[in-house]
Amino acid sequence: SAVISQKPSRDICQRGTSLTIQCQVDSQVTMMFWYRQQPGQSLTLIATANQGSEATYESGFVIDKFPISRPNLTFSTLTVSNMSPEDSSIYLCSVESGQRSYEQYFGPGTRLTVT
Amino acid sequence: GQNIDQPTEMTATEGAIVQINCTYQTSGFNGLFWYQQHAGEAPTFLSYNVLDGLEEKGRFSSFLSRSKGYSYLLLKELQMKDSASYLCAVPKDAGNNRKLIWGLGTSLAVNP
Helix, strand or coil: CCCEEEECCEEEECCCCCEEEEEEECCCCCEEEEEEECCCCCCEEEEEEECCCCCEECCCCCCCCCCEEEEECCEEEEEECCCCHHHCEEEEEEEECCCCCCCEEECCCEEEEEC | CCEEECCCEEEEECCCCEEEEEEEECCCCCCEEEEEECCCCCCEEEEEECCCEEEEECCEEEEEECCCCEEEEEECCCCHHHCEEEEEEEEEECCEEEEEEECCCEEEEEEC
């Protein structure tokens, strides 16, 4: 199984500012995924990040708002830009299992509150 | 369109059995996932069904009927630690298990 850490675990930010969330995996993985889990809402995929290429964003999410970096096979960052209270959410990264590719491992999440 | 429905909340007693249902609509089916998520923690994988029938894994079993667009998660010999949210998910695109559509989750409370 993969062990995933995220930083920060939580933050309170003012509207208009940006926050970069880090995701570190203890093994090399091809794909990393970024999700949002808003209060009372289902997990929603933001984008898929491959090393060496630009991230692929899902409908409703754009690179200007959620820029993603993937500098190597164990690390990725998601930036939430120009934040508004509607961005208050838990942000999670996940990776596929190396052995059973249909299983995903999730990081502990970053709880973001925008005031 | 794609849609997943599951009950919002359920309550059960320690030692009992509980069944959590999930109905789905997808354009192309490629399996159904169940994840467990304790409050404030990350979701963890429970099961993956791609064929009809029941798959048992210890105290947890998962059932799938593709013709009915229906699945359930069966939890036996409930323990207090089973209090969690149970998430049902299906792939967004047939043939691609990486992008999932998730249900809102069923919050299960196990009482002594």
